[in-house]
Every structure is written in C-alpha cells, then in structure tokens.
Amino acid sequence: MHIRTKRGWEIPESQATPEHIFLSRRAILGAGAGLIGAGMLPEAAFADTDPSAGLYPAKRNERYTLDRPMTPEASASSVNNYYEFGTNYDVGRAAAKLKTRPWTITIDGLVEKPMQVGIDDLLKAVTLEERLYRHRCVEAWSMAVPWTGFPMKALVDYAKPLGSAKYVRFETFLDRAVAPGQNGRFYPWPYVEAITMAEANNELAFMVTGIYGQPAPNQFGAPLRVALPWKYGFKSSKAVVKVSFVETRPKSFWEVVQGAEYGFWANVNPQVPHPRWSQATEKDIATGERRPTLLYNGYGEYVAGLYTGLEKEKLFM
Ligand SMILES: Nc1nc2c(c(=O)[nH]1)N[C@H]1C(S)=C(S)[C@@H](COP(=O)(O)O)O[C@H]1N2
Numbered sequence: 225m226h227i228r229t230k231r232g233w234e235i236p237e238s239q240a241t242p243e244h245i246f247l248s249r250r251a252i253l254g255a256g257a258g259l260i261g262a263g264m265l266p267e268a269a270f271a272d273t274d275p276s277a278g279l280y281p282a283k284r285n286e287r288y289t290l291d292r293p294m295t296p297e298a299s300a301s302s303v304n305n306y307y308e309f310g311t312n313y314d315v316g317r318a319a320a321k322l323k324t325r326p327w328t329i330t331i332d333g334l335v336e337k338p339m340q341v342g343i344d345d346l347l348k349a350v351t352l353e354e355r356l357y358r359h360r361c362v363e364a365w366s367m368a369v370p371w372t373g374f375p376m377k378a379l380v381d382y383a384k385p386l387g388s389a390k391y392v393r394f395e396t397f398l399d400r401a402v403a404p405g406q407n408g409r410f411y412p413w414p415y416v417e418a419i420t421m422a423e424a425n426n427e428l429a430f431m432v433t434g435i436y437g438q439p440a441p442n443q444f445g446a447p448l449r450v451a452l453p454w455k456y457g458f459k460s461s462k463a464v465v466k467v468s469f470v471e472t473r474p475k476s477f478w479e480v481v482q483g484a485e486y487g488f489w490a491n492v493n494p495q496v497p498h499p500r501w502s503q504a505t506e507k508d509i510a511t512g513e514r515r516p517t518l519l520y521n522g523y524g525e526y527v528a529g530l531y532t533g534l535e536k537e538k539l540f541m
C-alpha cells in the first residue's frame with residue numbers, strides 16, 4: 225500500500241481489457257459449466273457450488289443508508305486491495321484460486337473454551353442480513369456496496385470471551401502455494417488486524433460473507449472478512465482463519481510494515497493527512513468523482529463515543 229502502483233480506476237474504459245474485470249457469476253452463468261469442464265474457470269466462482277448459496281439474498285437491514293449511489297458490481301469487482309494476490313487492483317483471477325471450502329476458523333485466546341468452527345456451521349449460528357455501507361481506503365478511493373453478513377457482536381457472543389479480553393485479533397490465511405504475494409520476504413505474513421472489544425461490539429462492526437446479494441467472490445475476502453466502515457479499509461481483514469481474544473494490543477500487518485504511516489486506530493478523518501497525501505477528499509471508484517471525506521466516514525453518530533478519553537492516542541492514522 226505504501227508502494228505506488230497503477231490505480232485500476234485510473235485506466236480509461238477504452239483501455240480496460242476483459243482481464244481487468246472479474247467475470248461475475250451472472251455474466252458467465254450460461255457458458256460457465258463448459259468452461260469449468262475445460263479447466264478454464266475456477267469452480268469457486270459459481271454460486272451453485274457454494275454450500276451457503278441458499279442463504280442469499282439476505283434481507284436488507286434498512287437502518288444503514290447511503291448518502292451516494294451504490295457502486296456498480298463491475299466497478300467494485302475491478303478495484304480490490306488484496307496483497308496476498310498482488311499489489312495491483314485486478315486480483316480477481318488470482319484470488320479465485322483460493323479454496324474457500326472446507327474453511328475452518330479457529331477461535332482462541334481469552335475465551336471460555338478455544339474452538340474450531342467450519343464456516344458453514346458458523347453460518348448456521350447467525351442470521352445473515354444485507355447492509356449498505358460506505359468503504360474508504362486509506363489510499364483515498366471509496367465505494368458504497370451492499371455487503372451481506374452478520375454483526376461482529378454475534379461472533380463475539382459465539383466465542384464467549386473472558387472479561388480479561390481487551391482486543392480481538394483477526395488473522396488471514398497463510399498459503400504461499402496459492403497466494404503469490406505471500407512469497408515476498410518483505411511483508412510480515414499472514415495479514416493481521418485487531419480492534420478493541422468495544423469496537424467489535426459496536427453495531428456497525430460487521431462480518432462479511434457476501435456482496436451484491438450472493439456469496440462474496442474471493443477477491444472481496446471470501447468466505448469471511450471484516451467490515452469496519454468508519455475506519456480506513458486496511459482494518460477490514462479478508463479471508464479470516466483465526467479470531468483471537470487477547471489482553472495486549474496486537475501489532476497489525478501495516479503497522480509492522482510502516483508504523484509511521486499506518487497505526488492501530490485508523491479512523492477516517494479528512495483533517496488528518498496521511499504523511500504522503502491529503503485525506504480531505506476521496507475518489508469514487510465508479511464515477512471518478514472527488515467528494516469530501518467525512519469524519520469517521522460519516523458514521524460518527526454510531527462510533528464517536530468509542531473514543532472519548534482516548535484523545536491522546538493517534539486515533540486517525
Ligand atoms: N488479508 C487482507 N485483507 C485486506 C487487504 C489485504 O491486502 N489483505 N487489503 C485491505 C485494504 S487496504 C482494503 S481498502 C480493503 C479492500 O477491500 P475490497 O477489495 O473488498 O474493496 O481490504 C482490506 N483487507
């Protein structure tokens with residue numbers, strides 16, 4: 225993220241080759257079966273092979289509304305940050321190689337009883353809903369998408385943490401054979417992020433399993449990723465395999481890589497610039513329009529209270 229790379233949304237439409245655009249299930253449904261047979265398309269791209277497909281579309285929770293148009297699926301699918309699969313935004317094809325079933329999530333640390341749970345068993349223990357959320361990347365691009373998932377609080381309750389737990393730590397898979405980016409020595413894989421227990425229990429904190437009314441394509445972090453819409457996007461870990469409840473503040477992936485630029489809190493604030501660029505405005509990945517960035521990405525009424533008494537912390541980087 226600190227390395228300057230070409231931005232997908234800066235490529236003019238006329239130059240965008242089909243390789244830049246993830247083939248959505250809908251677009252390839254007709255021809256899909258034959259292509260899988262010929263080994264040309266990953267099976268995981270198909271909703272009908274996903275055991276959770278019957279849970280979609282989930283009922284929309286109308287409490288969360290947008291102040292801007294929803295980002296079209298094609299735009300959201302062509303600008304993804306997923307360093308395990310490359311530092312460009314067009315990671316769809318590479319990410320499709322990740323096998324998301326079976327998928328086991330380890331829950332450990334300060335909990336009543338450490339456990340492992342398969343994603344489909346976890347899905348039986350929660351209720352999926354759709355939420356329209358804004359997403360603001362620290363690189364100053366943004367989108368607004370319909371996630372499907374369940375409140376993070378439901379995961380916390382499921383895990384039964386002890387009173388001594390102060391932070392929740394999310395760890396992404398580690399598989400160098402499938403994720404080319406993880407072969408680089410420069411980065412401290414696996415991807416790790418963490419938030420406080422109070423943040424995890426906030427109603428906005430969301431565990432994502434789907435997008436656009438279907439199971440999420442891998443590039444969005446299938447089969448389970450985090451969404452924290454008031455924070456910069458890097459806090460929202462993809463493809464989570466371990467959820468740990470801990471007493472001391474974990475160091476996150478980007479903090480280890482570049483602690484002077486990426487901190488623990490990473491709340492969105494237009495008045496606190498990144499050391500190398502302004503955060504005052506953001507570029508809509510679909511329209512290319514610039515709009516003013518909002519404090520807490522516009523979610524202050526839900527989350528500002530989490531930070532009273534913490535004013536001495538670097539809350540906005
Ligand atoms: N495991 C993992 N999670 C990740 C990232 C990543 O590289 N690896 N990138 C983060 C960043 S910087 C952003 S902006 C969002 C992008 O989510 P999207 O591709 O679904 O838009 O994922 C976040 N989660």
Ligand SMILES: [Mo]
Pocket residue numbers: 305360361362363456457458
């Ligand atoms: Mo990001």
